[in-house]
Amino acid sequence: MKFEHVLKERRSIRRYLDDPVSEEDVKSCLKAALLAPSWKNSETMRFYVVTSDTKLAEMKENCLPPFNAKNCANAPVLIVTAFQKGQSGFNPDGTPTNEIGEGWGFYDLGLATENLCLQAQALGLGTLIMGIRNEAAIRTMLEVPEDEIIVSVISLGRPDIEPPKPTRKKVKEIAKFF
Secondary structure, three states: OOHHHHHHHOOEOOOEOOOOOOHHHHHHHHHHHHOOOOHHHOOOEEEEEEOOHHHHHHHHHHOOOHHHHHHOOOOOEEEEEEEEOOOOOEOOOOOEOOOOOOHHHHHHHHHHHHHHHHHHHHOOOEEEEEOOOOHHHHHHHHOOOOOEEEEEEEEEEOEOOOOOOOOOOOHHHHOOOO
8 A cells, every 4th residue: 555545544443343453463553653763762652452352341441431432342452552751852861851851752652653553554454542541540450650651542443434534734724934
């Protein structure tokens, strides 16, 4: 699939077929995430992959609000994204390199997440990035260390819907050329 096609066709999927996703495809998405650039190649991103029926049910029941649980009801994979605190954007002595500080960890994880989602699209899979989640419940259930910041939960599966393309702004609305 051509890259431009992948970009244009990717959508947030809120309904999935009740079909499995192979471990190979999940790993392919994670490998794509690893190819993203990161601050001084720090690679602070972390992914917690939930595939067992028991853990999926627990995640959907206890870690997501009802509307997000409904949006990913049949998704056979949930991926919790996180990054290690105080590394990306920080000097060796622990001080922030600039005013953005911990923002670089979010930035790096966003780049990795985009790669993951684009690879899923290229494989014919769909994703939904969910930022509204129960951080404390996720941290306990998946034993996420306190030195990691949990950012999102991504559902992954075979789409059972073809959402329309949302309207996008024009380049002139978002960019200034000098």
